[in-house]
Amino acid sequence: MPDTPQQDSPQQNIAPPDSRLALANRRIVLGVTGGIAAYKSAELIRRLKDLGADVRVVMTPAAQEFITPLTLQALSGNPVHTTLLDTEAEAAMGHIELARWGDLILVAPASADFLARMAHGHGNDLLTTLCLAARCPLAVAPAMNQAMWASRSNQDNIALLQARGIPLFGPAAGEQACGDVGPGRMLEPTELAHLTAGLFPRQLLTGTRITITAGPTREAIDPVRYISNHSSGKMGFALAEAARDAGAQVTLISGPVHLPTPDRVQRIDVVSAQDMYDASLGALKQTDIFIATAAVADFRVENSRNQKIKKQDNSGTIQDGRMTLTLVENPDIVAAVASHSPKPFTVGFAAETQDVENYARQKIARKGLDMIVANDVSRSDIGFNSDQNAVTVIWPDGQQAIDLASKAQIARDLVTLIATHYQQQHKNAR
Ligand code: C5P
Numbered sequence: 001m002p003d004t005p006q007q008d009s010p011q012q013n014i015a016p017p018d019s020r021l022a023l024a025n026r027r028i029v030l031g032v033t034g035g036i037a038a039y040k041s042a043e044l045i046r047r048l049k050d051l052g053a054d055v056r057v058v059m060t061p062a063a064q065e066f067i068t069p070l071t072l073q074a075l076s077g078n079p080v081h082t083t084l085l086d087t088e089a090e091a092a093m094g095h096i097e098l099a100r101w102g103d104l105i106l107v108a109p110a111s112a113d114f115l116a117r118m119a120h121g122h123g124n125d126l127l128t129t130l131c132l133a134a135r136c137p138l139a140v141a142p143a144m145n146q147a148m149w150a151s152r153s154n155q156d157n158i159a160l161l162q163a164r165g166i167p168l169f170g171p172a173a174g175e176q177a178c179g180d181v182g183p184g185r186m187l188e189p190t191e192l193a194h195l196t197a198g199l200f201p202r203q204l205l206t207g208t209r210i211t212i213t214a215g216p217t218r219e220a221i222d223p224v225r226y227i228s229n230h231s232s233g234k235m236g237f238a239l240a241e242a243a244r245d246a247g248a249q250v251t252l253i254s255g256p257v258h259l260p261t262p263d264r265v266q267r268i269d270v271v272s273a274q275d276m277y278d279a280s281l282g283a284l285k286q287t288d289i290f291i292a293t294a295a296v297a298d299f300r301v302e303n304s305r306n307q308k309i310k311k312q313d314n315s316g317t318i319q320d321g322r323m324t325l326t327l328v329e330n331p332d333i334v335a336a337v338a339s340h341s342p343k344p345f346t347v348g349f350a351a352e353t354q355d356v357e358n359y360a361r362q363k364i365a366r367k368g369l370d371m372i373v374a375n376d377v378s379r380s381d382i383g384f385n386s387d388q389n390a391v392t393v394i395w396p397d398g399q400q401a402i403d404l405a406s407k408a409q410i411a412r413d414l415v416t417l418i419a420t421h422y423q424q425q426h427k428n429a430r
Helices: 017-023 038-050 070-076 088-093 093-103 112-117 126-133 147-152 154-165 191-198 234-245 273-286 333-338 354-369 408-428
Strands: 027-032 056-057 102-112 138-141 172-175 180-185 211-212 219-222 225-227 251-256 265-269 288-294 299-302 328-329 347-353 371-376 388-395 396-406
Touching: 017 191, 027 038, 038 093, 038 102, 038 112, 038 191, 038 328, 056 070, 056 093, 056 126, 056 371, 070 154, 070 172, 088 251, 093 126, 093 154, 102 112, 102 126, 102 191, 102 288, 112 154, 138 191, 147 180, 172 396, 211 273, 219 299, 225 299, 225 354, 234 251, 234 265, 234 288, 234 408, 273 333, 288 333, 288 408, 333 347, 347 354, 347 408, 354 388, 371 408, 388 408, 396 408
Parallel strands: 027 056, 027 102, 102 138, 211 251, 211 288, 251 265, 288 347, 347 371
Antiparallel strands: 172 180, 219 225, 299 328, 371 388, 388 396
């Protein structure tokens, strides 16, 4: 028995802010192997989740002798994976898919037997197979009796793993369950969570919460007709991906578009400008940066009908072959966000056909923006439905052009520029 069960220590909030930032949105496959330290894996899951990670647990058969899959399932909030050749589990998430899902495979506790199998490239259970199939980094937290730890075989295996660059967390020295004293105890969950966070480098927008509006809005005339525009949502979706890749937590508020939700982005679907307004203001508590790429309909139909309007309508809407609709102005979402206190760093878009810079600067002032991305929609090669764009980014005392490129590339450049100005503003505010 490698480890001594101890009383659970009182819950501490030991993780410095950097650990919290580093693990937000990260996916960790936690491998649990057979040893008494497996009981600490339950606490480790909580610590990793507290720091924002999404955790999926894989247990070896021996691990299940020490702690039940049900416990780890309840704590991780995800089904626990236990066998390689289980058709039902494979149908839900195949082992190769699981190996690809993770940003890291952390094996804690890692028994001497598991380390030996890993070192020699075995694939005779789910966890070793995952370690072979993984493209992501691996890390291990050994736990075993001190004599087993010191044994020549084990030390040779450890040397093999270290030569492959696999980080070794611990083991710690101390009293063991069998009464021995020496190295072999698994590190405490809090320290392990910390070391895990340390494996992920800080990115440009790590820990920053970004809300993006995208696509068109639809303003109902009646249950079957609406007023809308040609916005495809591509620019907003590309920005959501670029911001996520820079480490941000992204909420994407989208009007009706035909685009798949980017991985690890929280999407809120809306239809009308009023829906988008409500969702945007509702997201403000969790927003550091707000980017309004949506082509919001400026006007809505004053009294949209509950029933389909007939050609022979006699309510005054249709008369002498003319249909009359009264349109009323929609709320300006980005202006409302920019006048909110506390105000997120607010970025608008300006689609113009002439005098682009001048109109964009006026819009910055009128809407209270920190930055505006202006594009010339009179050009047929860029803009609305195109996969390409070329923009000029304008802020109160400067500007920068981003030349014709894919919307994905423009999005990456924009994210860098937005992050730089946001951080500058923050530094000045401190
Ligand atoms: O005034 P204009 O529509 O040209 O401004 C465009 C910018 O304002 C875009 O960022 C757009 O998403 C935002 N906008 C908004 N709510 C509106 C109209 C525009 O957020 N009702």
